[in-house]
Amino acid sequence: MKAPPFAYRRVASVAAASALLREHGDGARLIAGGQTLLATLGMRLSEPSLLIDIRGIAEMQGIAVTGGHLRIGALARHVDVERSALVAQHLPLLSLAAPHVAHAAIRNRGTFGGSIAFADPAAEWPACAVAADAALVLSDGTTSRTVEAADFFLGLYQTDLRPDELITAVRFPLPGRHRRFAFTELARRHGDYATVGLALAGDWVEGRLHDPRIVYFGVGGTPVRAVAAEAALAGGRAEPETLERAVAELGGELSPSGDLYTSAATKLHLAGVLLRRGIQSLIPGEGQT
Amino acid sequence: MTDKILVNMTVNGMVCERWIEPRLHLGDFLREELGLKGTHLGCEHGVCGACTVVVDDEIVRSCLTLAVQADGAMVETIEGKSESGALRDLQDAFLERNALQCGFCTAGLLLTADALLQAEPEADRARIRDHISGNYCRCTGYHAVVDAIETVGRQRRSGGRGHRHE
Numbered sequence: 001m002k003a004p005p006f007a008y009r010r011v012a013s014v015a016a017a018s019a020l021l022r023e024h025g026d027g028a029r030l031i032a033g034g035q036t037l038l039a040t041l042g043m044r045l046s047e048p049s050l051l052i053d054i055r056g057i058a059e060m061q062g063i064a065v066t067g068g069h070l071r072i073g074a075l076a077r078h079v080d081v082e083r084s085a086l087v088a089q090h091l092p093l094l095s096l097a098a099p100h101v102a103h104a105a106i107r108n109r110g111t112f113g114g115s116i117a118f119a120d121p122a123a124e125w126p127a128c129a130v131a132a133d134a135a136l137v138l139s140d141g142t143t144s145r146t147v148e149a150a151d152f153f154l155g156l157y158q159t160d161l162r163p164d165e166l167i168t169a170v171r172f173p174l175p176g177r178h179r180r181f182a183f184t185e186l187a188r189r190h191g192d193y194a195t196v197g198l199a200l201a202g203d204w205v206e207g208r209l210h211d212p213r214i215v216y217f218g219v220g221g222t223p224v225r226a227v228a229a230e231a232a233l234a235g236g237r238a239e240p241e242t243l244e245r246a247v248a249e250l251g252g253e254l255s256p257s258g259d260l261y262t263s264a265a266t267k268l269h270l271a272g273v274l275l276r277r278g279i280q281s282l283i284p285g286e287g288q289t
Numbered sequence: 290m291t292d293k294i295l296v297n298m299t300v301n302g303m304v305c306e307r308w309i310e311p312r313l314h315l316g317d318f319l320r321e322e323l324g325l326k327g328t329h330l331g332c333e334h335g336v337c338g339a340c341t342v343v344v345d346d347e348i349v350r351s352c353l354t355l356a357v358q359a360d361g362a363m364v365e366t367i368e369g370k371s372e373s374g375a376l377r378d379l380q381d382a383f384l385e386r387n388a389l390q391c392g393f394c395t396a397g398l399l400l401t402a403d404a405l406l407q408a409e410p411e412a413d414r415a416r417i418r419d420h421i422s423g424n425y426c427r428c429t430g431y432h433a434v435v436d437a438i439e440t441v442g443r444q445r446r447s448g449g450r451g452h453r454h455e
């Protein structure tokens with residue numbers, strides 16, 4: 001599978017990338033890690049006339065803690081997130097999820113921002129961003145704005161990104177000391193896109209779960225927050241009856257579509273399985289608080 | 290607009306400079322421009338891992354890397370890694386354990402396995418399986434591959450053949 005012909009330019013700033021996007025309109029595509037884009041070009045799903053390589057943009061690199069946030073530069077690669085001590089310390093949700101993002105060789109090139117921008121409905125990072133209340137920093141090089149992850153994913157591969165904007169960074173508020181996270185997914189082959197996956201967050205205070213986030217991926221066009229299931233669990237001790245009530249709520253809020261391998265009914269069943277597993281690993285074991 | 294671009298990279302220790310089309314991926318560059326046919330192309334969309342090569346000390350899919358993106362990089366293929374003896378222990382173990390039949394997947398699996406053992410020679414079978422999950426083998430059923438990698442991990446831990454960086 002060979003890509004159609006295109007021109008190739010490297011840029012060193014967000015402003016330069018954005019200017020090229022404005023100049024070339026729909027004919028241009030940004031390329032970050034290329035781990036999705038190059039596969040789709042091979043399949044000729046699109047035929048851009050220009051690829052704008054953004055990997056050299058300094059302001060979009062790095063992982064750092066600043067001003068009460070963990071900031072992940074859009075160009076941080078999956079492997080950088082996977083190995084980051086800062087991430088493990090402040091936002092273990094991402095460390096738990098990283099090994100599930102594609103395979104080692106792909107994690108060496110694919111980027112955090114690329115995954116969020118592409119917004120595959122079965123991808124890990126968009127769901128983690130929603131579950132951890134992240135905000136996305138979007139910029140055209142002149143004006144930058146911040147959009148909550150929960151508002152960014154609009155539909156299947158549809159996001160709030162404007163045609164001449166880049167995601168420059170993702171900002172996660174530093175979780176309080178009671179915040180806990182869990183991550184679990186089912187895939188046909190380790191590293192493949194999930195059949196169904198779940199990112200969980202919640203405060204565990206004196207044996208009760210507060211302010212939970214239950215965010216599924218692979219069950220709709222975007223990450224799906226299961227608000228009724230959250231309400232069923234909020235303030236409670238997550239004992240088996242409560243958990244079953246939360247699982248029962250999923251039927252009303254998830255409407256997965258079946259695919260080649262998994263029917264919609266199976267996906268819904270698996271979502272319940274994951275919730276039981278996820279809550280179990282979210283709450284501390286006996287004797288811990 | 291789609292004019293050729295001059296790239297300069299070091300492949301298996303040799304500096305090479307070529308004018309190439311931007312759409313040429315690194316796998317085709319290595320095979321067609323440099324004649325290094327040890328890098329195999331299976332799916333050409335990132336799924337099978339047969340095209341794995343090492344770029345700046347990290348494994349990547351050569352079918353999902355444009356050759357122009359490897360401008361200035363250090364690229365190593367199965368040819369270079371074989372010649373230097375860096376994979377000798379893995380190659381011997383694959384042979385001994387019947388971890389290859391047709392051999393189509395082997396170059397990619399060797400480089401992928403070596404990347405794991407350099408970082409984690411203590412990797413257990415489950416870890417090995419996770420790490421090679423992106424490499425399809427249609428012949429062996431993987432069991433023998435995991436056997437071979439596990440054996441070499443043990444050898445390298447006890448200071449046997451093969452090498453470790455760092």
Ligand SMILES: Cc1cc2nc3c(=O)[nH]c(=O)nc-3n(C[C@H](O)[C@H](O)[C@H](O)COP(=O)(O)OP(=O)(O)OC[C@H]3O[C@@H](n4cnc5c(N)ncnc54)[C@H](O)[C@@H]3O)c2cc1C
Pocket residue numbers: 029030031032033034035036037038039074075100101102103106109110111112113114115117118120122123124125161165166167168191192193194334335336
């Ligand atoms: C076999 C295989 C399995 C995979 N499995 C998984 C998986 O299980 N989970 C998963 O999440 N992903 C998976 N991926 C995809 C991988 O994670 C990609 O790396 C990721 O989705 C895209 O990141 P990228 O940097 O490679 O983006 P690119 O391919 O370079 O770009 C993707 C799209 O995003 C746009 N873009 C990139 N960066 C930005 C930015 N900063 N601002 C605005 N737009 C931008 C590009 O224009 C393009 O349209 C898999 C890929 C393959 C080939």
Ligand code: FES
Pocket residue numbers: 329330331332333334335336337338339340341350351352353
């Ligand atoms: S040929 Fe590159 S992954 Fe299959």
Ligand code: FES
Pocket residue numbers: 388389390391392393394395425426427428429
């Ligand atoms: S030995 Fe034939 S594909 Fe692996």
